[in-house]
Amino acid sequence: MTTDNTDWHQHDFKKYSFPLGDIPRLHHTDPQVDELIKKKQPVVLTGSNLVGAASKWDLDYLEKNMGNGEFTVFISETDKFKFFDEKKLVEIRSVAGVHVKDRPAKEYPRPAKSTTMKIQEFARRLREWKSGDERLYLQQALNSSSGASVVQDFIRFRWDWVTAKQKLHNWGKLTYNLLLIGLEGNVTPCHYDEQENLFAQIHGHKRCILFPPEQFECLYPHPVWHPHDRQSQVDLENPDLSRFPKMTNLHGVQTVVGPGDVLYIPIYWWHHIESVKPAKYSVSLNFWYKAGPVGQVEYPIKGYQKVAIMRNVEKMLAEAMQDPEEVGTLLKTLVLGRF
Ligand SMILES: CC1(C)c2ccccc2-c2ccc(C[C@@H](CC(=O)O)C(=O)C(=O)O)cc21
Numbered sequence: 001m002t003t004d005n006t007d008w009h010q011h012d013f014k015k016y017s018f019p020l021g022d023i024p025r026l027h028h029t030d031p032q033v034d035e036l037i038k039k040k041q042p043v044v045l046t047g048s049n050l051v052g053a054a055s056k057w058d059l060d061y062l063e064k065n066m067g068n069g070e071f072t073v074f075i076s077e078t079d080k081f082k083f084f085d086e087k088k089l090v091e092i093r094s095v096a097g098v099h100v101k102d103r104p105a106k107e108y109p110r111p112a113k114s115t116t117m118k119i120q121e122f123a124r125r126l127r128e129w130k131s132g133d134e135r136l137y138l139q140q141a142l143n144s145s146s147g148a149s150v151v152q153d154f155i156r157f158r159w160d161w162v163t164a165k166q167k168l169h170n171w172g173k174l175t176y177n178l179l180l181i182g183l184e185g186n187v188t189p190c191h192y193d194e195q196e197n198l199f200a201q202i203h204g205h206k207r208c209i210l211f212p213p214e215q216f217e218c219l220y221p222h223p224v225w226h227p228h229d230r231q232s233q234v235d236l237e238n239p240d241l242s243r244f245p246k247m248t249n250l251h252g253v254q255t256v257v258g259p260g261d262v263l264y265i266p267i268y269w270w271h272h273i274e275s276v277k278p279a280k281y282s283v284s285l286n287f288w289y290k291a292g293p294v295g296q297v298e299y300p301i302k303g304y305q306k307v308a309i310m311r312n313v314e315k316m317l318a319e320a321m322q323d324p325e326e327v328g329t330l331l332k333t334l335v336l337g338r339f
């Protein structure tokens with residue numbers, strides 16, 4: 001269990017060009033926890049025992065108990081695992097009711113390719129991994145088809161506790177529990193998700209850097225129709241300031257989560273996550289919840305609501321123009337020199 005964030009050897013970590021505050025770490029019974037979640041502010045909850053039944057989920061245990069299924073594994077030549085949504089490439093769009101299969105969009109570089117393998121092969125390749133080899137990141141939705149004892153552990157999670165959180169904060173339904181097993185050094189680059197996330201760390205440690213939705217203009221997300229939708233175009237470690245000048249206004253918050261910690265990543269908050277030393281690999285399990293009902297809209301509207309509006313404008317224009325390339329031109333015509 002990480003006792004306290006401050007004993008972290010920060011000098012080990014990558015240095016970034018932007019300031020980083022600390023995400024509060026609070027015991028899960030602290031009343032401030034629910035105040036922060038209600039305000040959609042990130043917070044690390046300690047001592048919840050949410051996935052205590054999984055504290056034994058190291059590679060040996062998972063290798064023996066994850067069953068005989070094929071698991072999704074992403075492979076990357078670099079330390080970055082920037083996910084790529086194939087579905088965006090050939091989107092069927094209806095034009096006046098007629099389904100028009102789009103011509104496949106121009107070829108995009110695929111930084112991480114996905115494959116499947118049995119847990120035994122994954123574990124072997126992780127143990128044999130040495131610097132210079134391609135990196136692996138297992139990402140698999142947990143379900144009843146996992147091995148019997150893993151399912152037993154899953155059932156013994158603190159579902160009462162997490163369901164009470166879901167109800168108290170009016171979150172929608174639980175969509176996924178993604179099991180994540182990645183090498184130390186793997187980086188999931190800066191992106192946001194459209195779901196509330198209780199991110200439970202099981203083995204090893206992860207450095208999590210978060211930015212609020214209001215910093216949308218500093219992070220230059222790809223267009224919504226792009227396979228890298230929801231992900232920043234900016235390489236935080238090596239920002240191209242000529243293309244992304246507003247990146248100099250970036251300021252975030254960070255934490256290092258260890259076994260037993262649960263990080264609340266609010267919906268639409270940007271997060272950049274890295275598996276860090278000393279463990280050779282990390283095991284995490286996230287709990288993704290659909291957004292709750294919008295309810296009474298209060299003005300001025302909040303940052304994350306503006307992101308949702310901008311996404312809808314991009315989608316509507318792409319649909320109307322039937323050619324995503326023209327959307328940029330139209331938007332520039334609409335605003336440049338006028339607003
Ligand atoms: C990078 C990877 C393996 C991936 C590849 C291709 C498609 C999807 C994904 C995906 C989705 C979620 C995560 C977990 C976490 C980041 C982290 O812990 O690394 C995170 O962002 C979250 O919990 O929201 C990681 C991945």
Ligand SMILES: [Zn+2]
Binds near residue numbers: 191192193271
């Ligand atoms: Zn995410």
